[in-house]
Amino acid sequence: MEWDDIYQLIKCQREAELVNLFEQQLIKIGIKSFGYFQFNAQHPSELNVISTYPQQWVDEYIAKNYLQLDTTIPLSVVSNSPVPWSYAKQCSNGKAQFGFWQQVKAHKLNAGASIPLSNNKLQIAGLGCAIDNEAETKWLEQYGKQLEITSTVFHQKLCALKSCPNVAIQQLKLTHREIECGKWLSNGCTYNEVGKKLNISERTARFHLENIKLKLGAKNKEQVISKLVAHQIITP
Template structure:
């Protein structure tokens, strides 16, 4: 069922579509609020923070206070690690910050799962889902939720970088030939090299050559990575 969410967020064409995909995924895995934050560090300048989510209006001021963010144990974890964090009131009590939890709990932030992807060139993607209800006691169910969040984050960060990052900070788009783009498009549809060759009216060997050339230009080790990167860069849709 969640496969549709991964594809929807990957194919989002603008901020509204991206936000809608993130919110639908959040609700389907049983959470009320979500925050997807793209961070772009620039040498000698303040980092850019671009957030998408549904933070309650009354909590905006508290959410954006820098002083609190420097104390918040969840945010401090995300700054240093890529391992997902399952948090609750105990997370704050153990660090002597029960007051922060009390403040956010009034807005529905009582428990949640958060993770960060630290990417090359000073780019980071943070994704956190939160809710008022306790987290599942069944470890298998909780593990499944964390795994779903991790997989969704991998897809969402590609789109966030494509849509939210300023053009001046976007990676340079490699120049793929028409045949290389066509080969990637059909690979995205799950076609084998033989099928791609048949569709395009070329030999299987030539189809493999076009796919390999695209992988090389995109600096990817597999054709599946090449497809994802081509989607993120807007080379295929």
């Protein structure tokens, strides 16, 4: 993980600068194009998209309301980890959804993964990434964790710049012990190792780290770390 890249995202003061830097960081790990989306579940037609996909595909996606057919969306809502597009295709049900994936392929977006970015059931956010490597699972094993952290920091920073309601980084009320647990977690420690470092039980360490997840609205360890870094609470 190149933490210098993460700090460059955090330091961005303009949306255009942030998006450009994010795109360059994704290119470095083999992502040829991406689509970031954010919308309110009660008003899905108000879809906010930042994308480097072919513009024709983006226009078609919005005009034909593919949001309702895209199986990566519901999977991202319930998933705690990146969703390979090959798996999302397998979850398709019915002619319309299979037709959607045929259109994806027609625009030469043959392989990729989608990253869940929000733990809020109303404010849905995620990132779709197209790659040339069709061995999606193997690619995710190599770059998945880095992608989760980078995209989460991008999402948090973008929302801070836009002042997105219910999504932007808020003033957090973390206890001193929770911050200590977060620091050791960012150093790669397991729950058991965090407990030993702080002379507390594994159960207590797990309790503190689960509290952090709740306060941050994070789904997994990678989102916890990236949000703590984005909020400049810890420095890995």
